[in-house]
Amino acid sequence: MKILIVKLSSLGDVVHALPAAQDLQAALPGAQIDWVVEPAFAPLLRRCAGLGKVIECNLRRWRRAPFSVSTRSAWRAFRAELDQTAYDRVIDLQGLSKSALVAYLARLAPGGLRVAMAGRTDGSSYELPTRWVAQQVVDLPWRIGALERSRLLCAKAMGYTLPQTVTFGLVPQPVSKLSPEQGTAQSSAALPVVALLIGSSRADKQWPIAHWQLLGKRLCADGYAFAIAHGNDSEEKQAHAIAQGLDGALVWPRWGLDAMVDAMAACVGVVGVDSGLSHIAVALGLPHVQLYNFDTAWRTGPQGHAHQCSVFASPHPSIEQVWQAWNSVRLPQVQS
Secondary structure, X not given: OEEEEEXXXXXXXXXXXXXXXXXXXXXXXXXXXXXEEOHHHHHHHOOEOOOOOEEEOOHHHHOOOOOOHHHHHHHHXXXXXXXXXXXXXXXXXXXXXXXXXXXXXXXXXXXXXEEEEOOOOOOOOOOOHHHHOOOEEEOOOOOOOHHHHHHHHHHHHHOOOOOOOOOOOEOOOOHHHOOHHHOOOOOOOOOOEEEEEOOOOOHHHOOOHHHHHHHHHHHHXXXXXXXXXXXXXXXXXXXXXXXXXXXXXXXXXXOOXXXXXXXXXXXXXXXXXXXXXXHXXXXXXXXXXXXXXXXXXXXXXXXXXXXXXEEEOOOOOXXXXXXXXXXXXXOHHHOO
């Protein structure tokens, strides 16, 4: 059995689809499971156990200059790689026109099927070309979480019972394997490190800098170091402002996604806003507090893990709410 998953973006959506691949492997031992994804997120999939080929598809860039020499060359290379395998199932977990195009281009084995969602679910995007190219469409409940949506679609498509346990399959590398230029994930004082994930592509998902500063002070007073991730110049400036004057405060380099996974895995816990990196923390099974300014944690937040929780308040959670949540999830062996 050869299966192709099409889930191109975004980072959080790709993370939420990882358990579907693990379910497929458990239900269909020996199956080859390949995945088409945007290049930015390919390093994450290459940390995922059991996946076959990770095929990079840069439609976002190619659309900017569709007739350039570089685009035509990259497109031909993508088509050639996609055409190497004939698939028994091509499962579109994205539900958009761009994923429908990829599913349409994928080569089917005799008797193979393209599978897609029958329609949108609460809070998700959906475009009709997804349905037009599919030979099999799967009905899903209207109100369903992002993680369960992908899992249930695959289970219904392949005819197996959805496992009760959720496995993401992320396999980080030991931090000691990080190259010297990537720095270190740990503090010089060898204190337990809590990662703070302050950034989001949406400003209305962020937490006030003054709150992060106070949280950092409380962590240091409680015997922790903390490390701050950042993805752009603005976030880096904010990270240095939060860390200023605090012993044990680290500002991580702007790592690639693979190194970020490895560094986070070495931490004792995470506090972060609703973002792709925060969802990776969930996938790694880390003690984690995820912050929400909107009541959408039911769809994308951590579910059922004893040491993970979400905190929602409008316009944003208070420092006291977050501190109480952190104390409820952190592991006993690192409590002061």
